[in-house]
Every structure is written in structure tokens, then in C-alpha cells.
Amino acid sequence: MEYLWQAGGIVSATGPLKNGILVDHIVVEVTMRRALIVVLVLFVGAGIAWASGTKKRKLPPYEFGSVTINNYSQQSGMPPVVFDHWVHRQYFTCRLCHVDIGFGMTAGATKVRAVDNMKGYYCGACHNGRMNASKTKVFEACAKEYSREDYKRCVKCHALERDAAREEEFYRFADTMPKERFGNGINWEKAEEEGLIKPLDQLEGVSIMKAKLKVQQDFSLKSKVEGMPDIIFSHRKHTVWNGCELCHPEIFVGIKKGTSKYSMVELFDGKYCGVCHDKVAFPQTDCQRCHTKPV
Amino acid sequence: MMRTTALMRMVPAACLLLSVCLSKAYGDEVWRAEFDDACAKTTDVMTLSVDELGALIGRCERLQKVVEQQDETVRKVFLKRLQLCKDLYVYVLEAKNNEKLRK
Numbered sequence: 043m044e045y046l047w048q049a050g051g052i053v054s055a056t057g058p059l060k061n062g063i064l065v066d067h068i069v070v071e072v073t074m075r076r077a078l079i080v081v082l083v084l085f086v087g088a089g090i091a092w093a094s095g096t097k098k099r100k101l102p103p104y105e106f107g108s109v110t111i112n113n114y115s116q117q118s119g120m121p122p123v124v125f126d127h128w129v130h131r132q133y134f135t136c137r138l139c140h141v142d143i144g145f146g147m148t149a150g151a152t153k154v155r156a157v158d159n160m161k162g163y164y165c166g167a168c169h170n171g172r173m174n175a176s177k178t179k180v181f182e183a184c185a186k187e188y189s190r191e192d193y194k195r196c197v198k199c200h201a202l203e204r205d206a207a208r209e210e211e212f213y214r215f216a217d218t219m220p221k222e223r224f225g226n227g228i229n230w231e232k233a234e235e236e237g238l239i240k241p242l243d244q245l246e247g248v249s250i251m252k253a254k255l256k257v258q259q260d261f262s263l264k265s266k267v268e269g270m271p272d273i274i275f276s277h278r279k280h281t282v283w284n285g286c287e288l289c290h291p292e293i294f295v296g297i298k299k300g301t302s303k304y305s306m307v308e309l310f311d312g313k314y315c316g317v318c319h320d321k322v323a324f325p326q327t328d329c330q331r332c333h334t335k336p337v
Numbered sequence: 338m339m340r341t342t343a344l345m346r347m348v349p350a351a352c353l354l355l356s357v358c359l360s361k362a363y364g365d366e367v368w369r370a371e372f373d374d375a376c377a378k379t380t381d382v383m384t385l386s387v388d389e390l391g392a393l394i395g396r397c398e399r400l401q402k403v404v405e406q407q408d409e410t411v412r413k414v415f416l417k418r419l420q421l422c423k424d425l426y427v428y429v430l431e432a433k434n435n436e437k438l439r440k
Binding site: 141142143144146152153155157158163164250251252253254255256285286287288290291292295296298 | 372373376377378379380381382383384410411413414415417418421422424425427428432
């Protein structure tokens with residue numbers, strides 16, 4: 043069987059005939075059509091996936107806000123660090139860790155080394171074996187040498203796998219807190235209002251003693267979608283937990299209302315409010331937490 | 338006689354060593370106190386005048402040079418902290434200047 047190819051398909055061939063048509067010619071045409079459909083379907087599928095982005099896995103409540111840090115751990119033969127925000131935010135404001143202690147706002151950005159912790163910086167600012175939280179001594183982070191017994195302390199942060207005890211601890215804690223529909227299921231704002239948590243904003247020897255922050259006024263932001271209530275931005279709550287320098291100018295560049303122009307697409311992309319909301323603070327799918335102004 | 342000479346040599350050496358150690362500790366304390374003072378105004382930044390903001394930015398810039406000479410951990414922590422407070426001062430200063438221009 044011989045074919046003569048030209049752009050657009052087969053123009054002539056020699057082989058067995060069926061009803062005056064070349065049998066091989068028909069087979070080749072059908073195969074080509076199928077291949078074309080497969081390519082087309084793949085192309086359209088890839089296009090849709092690219093346009094919509096890959097769907098994020100919905101995290102179980104105890105995993106929401108967990109950050110995996112693996113800058114140097116595996117190189118040193120240790121499992122990566124799994125940092126649980128829920129454990130820490132019941133004791134401290136965001137500002138204390140992200141401004142005074144100097145942790146970055148994205149996982150792995152700080153590049154914390156064991157030696158930094160041992161010198162009393164980063165995790166070591168509290169995990170120094172001397173500090174007390176809830177009448178319990180905070181375990182010491184990182185050591186140059188460790189025994190088999192010490193290793194139990196290492197795996198508190200360098201988690202080998204999901205710890206069932208840790209998960210249980212989360213649910214025990216969450217049971218005592220006001221409920222929330224999304225995220226880790228805890229309404230932290232309400233928890234503080236009700237006095238269930240009292241996050242510290244200063245750490246002796248680390249924080250700078252400053253004048254008390256002037257209470258900031260909440261303000262409204264116009265919703266861009268018709269029918270969607272406007273946003274009441276809780277500036278007061280945000281400044282109490284974050285201070286000024288955590289958000290300005292790195293996340294929000296304007297002082298005047300409306301200077302930073304952004305859309306929900308950007309927020310879902312992890313910019314602006316999305317730097318915290320969706321990752322640690324309540325997710326943006328909980329529309330009514332922000333779009334609260336009565337219509 | 339030899340013992341006295343050795344002792345006489347050791348005393349100044351010890352004094353020198355002590356003074357080096359103390360001056361390092363003192364130096365650390367000095368820049369840390371300057372850092373605490375320069376970055377203490379972030380809570381009332383909006384009440385500061387343009388001149389005050391300019392002075393604070395200048396202090397942050399001078400401090401940056403000192404922090405850059407510290408060991409890696411201290412450098413990493415304090416450059417980040419200094420950056421946060423300096424950026425806030427710069428940002429408020431620019432906003433105030435823009436407002437002045439608009440008027």
C-alpha cells in the first residue's frame with residue numbers, strides 16, 4: 043500500500059477496493075478524524091483548566107492555617123516543620139509574631155534556621171524552655187545534639203505525619219470556642235470579645251514598648267457586584283491584631299480609602315485581603331463576614 | 338621579679354580584653370536602644386509632622402548600616418523589623434507630601 047501525502051490529507055493511494063473505494067484510505071481517514079477529536083478535546087480541556095485554575099482541596103478544620111516550612115529541615119535529615127496557627131493565635135496577636143519577632147507572611151519566606159532558634163530568635167523567642175503559657179513551660183526549640191528522648195520534642199514541630207493526638211487536641215480546643223461556618227470552624231473575633239482568648243501583643247525583651255495605638259475607625263467599601271451588600275471593613279479589629287506596619291504599605295499601598303484598587307479575583311489569588319484570608323483568617327467564601335452593610 | 342613582670346603584662350591584657358568585650362556589649366546595647374526608639378513611633382505615625390518623619394527615616398537608614406554589620410541571625414531579624422517600620426514612615430511621609438501638593 044502506498045500513499046501520496048499532501049497538505050490536507052491523502053490525495054492518492056493504491057490498495058484493495060471496497061465498493062470502488064480504497065479500504066485503507068477509509069481506515070486512515072477515520073483514524074485521523076478520531077485523532078483530531080482527541081486533540082481538540084485535550085486542547086479545550088487544558089484551556090478550561092488554565093482559565094479556571096486547579097480546584098483547591100478543601101482542608102479539614104484542623105489543617106486550616108497549617109504552614110509547612112521546609113527550607114533546611116530535610117537537608118539536615120529532619121522532617122519539615124508543620125506550624126499550626128490555631129495553637130499560637132490563641133495566645134498571641136498576629137503582630138507580635140509577624141512584626142516584633144520578624145516572621146514573614148508567606149511560608150518559607152523567613153528561612154528560619156535551627157541556629158536562629160537556639161539564639162533566641164524566631165521560634166526560640168518563646169520556645170526557650172523558660173517561658174510559660176497557660177501555666178505550662180513552653181518546650182525548647184532546636185538543639186545541636188539530641189538524645190532519643192529529646193527527639194520526641196523535635197517531632198512536636200518536625201512532624202513526620204499527621205498526629206492523631208494533635209488533631210484531637212484541636213477539636214477539644216475548638217469545642218470551647220464560638221463556632222464559625224468556614225475555615226477552622228472557630229470565630230476568633232468572638233472568642234476574644236467573649237474573653238475566651240486574650241492574645242498577648244508584647245513580649246518582654248523582644249517588643250518595643252510603644253504608645254497605645256489610636257482606635258481606628260471602621261469604614262465601608264462599595265461592593266462592585268449589584269445586589270451584594272457593601273463591605274464594612276473592621277479597621278479597628280485589624281489594627282489591634284496587626285498594627286499598622288504589617289498591612290501598610292506592603293499589602294495595602296494607600297492611606298486614603300479606595301487608593302488600593304483590587305477585585306475579588308486578586309483576593310482569591312492571595313493578594314490584598316487574600317494574604318491572610320483563605321490561608322489563616324476566615325476564608326473569603328464566607329461572604330457575609332465582610333459584606334455586612336445592610337442594603 | 339619574673340612573676341611580677343608576668344602579672345604586670347597580664348593585667349593590661351585582661352583589661353584590654355574586658356574593654357573589648359564591654360565595648361561590644363555596649364555597642365550592641367546602643368544600636369538596640371536606638372532601634373527601639375526609632376521604631377517606637379509606628380503606633381502614632383499619623384500624628385507626626387513631615388520633618389519628624391524625615392528625621393525618623395534618616396535614623397532608620399543610619400541604623401540599617403549598623404545592623405548590616407551584625408551576625409547573620411541578628412541581621413535577618415532586625416533588617417526585616419527595620420524595613421517594616423521604615424517603610425511605614427516613608428509611606429506616611431509620601432501620603433502627607435501628596436496631600437500638601439494637592440492643596
